Amino acid sequence: MKKGKVLLGVVVGASLVFGADKVVLKKPPESLKKYYPPKSQKFEFLSNMYSMSTSFYAVNLNINEGKWGKALEWAEKLRDTYLETSKMVPEWKDYFKPKLAEDFVKAVQSKNVDRVIEASKKLGQTCSKCHQDNQIAVKLVFHFPSFDEIKLEDPIEFMEVKTSDYMKKLSNSMKALKVYLTQGDIEMAQEAGTNFVERARGLRAMCSKCHTQKISEEAILGKAYEEALAKIEELLSAEKPNKEEIFKNLTLVGTTCTKCHNVHLIPEMVQEAFAK
Numbered sequence: 001m002k003k004g005k006v007l008l009g010v011v012v013g014a015s016l017v018f019g020a021d022k023v024v025l026k027k028p029p030e031s032l033k034k035y036y037p038p039k040s041q042k043f044e045f046l047s048n049m050y051s052m053s054t055s056f057y058a059v060n061l062n063i064n065e066g067k068w069g070k071a072l073e074w075a076e077k078l079r080d081t082y083l084e085t086s087k088m089v090p091e092w093k094d095y096f097k098p099k100l101a102e103d104f105v106k107a108v109q110s111k112n113v114d115r116v117i118e119a120s121k122k123l124g125q126t127c128s129k130c131h132q133d134n135q136i137a138v139k140l141v142f143h144f145p146s147f148d149e150i151k152l153e154d155p156i157e158f159m160e161v162k163t164s165d166y167m168k169k170l171s172n173s174m175k176a177l178k179v180y181l182t183q184g185d186i187e188m189a190q191e192a193g194t195n196f197v198e199r200a201r202g203l204r205a206m207c208s209k210c211h212t213q214k215i216s217e218e219a220i221l222g223k224a225y226e227e228a229l230a231k232i233e234e235l236l237s238a239e240k241p242n243k244e245e246i247f248k249n250l251t252l253v254g255t256t257c258t259k260c261h262n263v264h265l266i267p268e269m270v271q272e273a274f275a276k
């Protein structure tokens with residue numbers, strides 16, 4: 001028995017994590033857009049990926065159980081999907097080596113385990129090469145809708161602004177609050193603080209433009225966030241506002257901003273870089 005040996009080759013094929021001392025994000029090709037929202041909800045390209053990966057594993061599984069006939073069926077399915085996928089994105093044609101998919105089928109036909117290992121390694125390398133070059137960028141671009149189209153009503157200036165402009169106004173009023181508090185300009189701090197709190201509350205309207213479940217909104221803009229904003233409001237209305245307490249609550253709010261940025265800002269930054 002040579003159990004486990006074939007697995008090695010398959011692992012190469014489906015490997016997600018790769019060692020590298022440099023990660024480059026290449027702009028995904030135009031024609032890939034066809035297979036993702038908003039153009040398509042079916043994720044056809046990704047779906048072929050899952051199919052190939054499953055077929056790859058199925059060959060391995062069946063060979064390990066001595067079912068060569070079944071293994072051959074899956075190998076042929078893998079080859080067919082591989083060929084079909086090679087035509088989906090013309091810009092990526094050269095990543096695919098149809099001959100290696102054919103060799104893989106022949107290796108399974110030969111019922112020679114060592115040949116199968118060799119052939120699956122070679123085929124698997126074509127998968128890995130493209131993944132290294134493209135997978136991260138594709139995920140960041142196509143799995144997140146753009147914030148570019150999202151508009152928010154600014155509660156202070158009563159106008160609709162883009163997300164990035166809203167963020168600038170929001171963070172500028174937060175900075176102004178900090179500056180005036182530090183300088184001891186209480187009236188100015190109160191005004192900036194009120195603006196900031198209103199804008200921070202206004203952020204909530206944004207979530208439901210993409211999320212259908214309230215729980216996503218609550219996970220970040222939850223009770224602690226509301227309470228910190230209310231506290232800032234209350235502290236600011238005192239005759240001699242307690243600076244330290246205000247800063248403490250601002251830090252709490254800031255943690256919330258960071259949480260949302262950790263989830264949403266990185267894809268948006270990559271998308272914007274490619275849009276320019």
Ligand code: HEC
Binds near residue numbers: 168253254256260
């Ligand atoms: C959806 C969750 C979310 C929350 C909550 C959030 N942000 Fe943002 N923020 C974003 C996204 C997305 C961008 C990128 C917008 C773009 O460039 O189109 C951004 C960008 C920014 C920017 C850069 C603006 C620019 O273009 O120069 C600043 C500054 C900022 N946010 C501050 C804040 C502050 C301060 C808070 C909390 C009070 C906050 N954000 C809360 C999602 C969020």
Ligand code: HEC
Binds near residue numbers: 056082123127139142
């Ligand atoms: C020409 C480029 C290219 C080739 C060749 C390629 N892939 Fe992919 N693959 C991708 C891209 C891009 C993604 C990310 C797609 C996405 O997340 O929407 C991906 C994603 C995947 C995933 C899904 C990972 C996940 O969980 O999101 C699997 C599994 C996969 N590929 C298997 C394979 C196998 C097996 C082969 C070879 C037989 C292969 N791929 C060949 C580009 C390629």
Ligand code: HEC
Binds near residue numbers: 144150208215
């Ligand atoms: C432009 C669309 C968009 C907007 C606006 C948006 N999100 Fe998201 N958010 C996503 C996407 C896409 C994901 C990744 C998960 C997925 O694919 O559903 C995600 C993931 C999340 C997650 C983790 C997974 C989950 O679904 O719970 C949280 C929490 C979250 N967002 C909170 C927020 C909050 C809070 C806001 C408003 C301040 C917000 N989002 C605004 C698109 C958006």
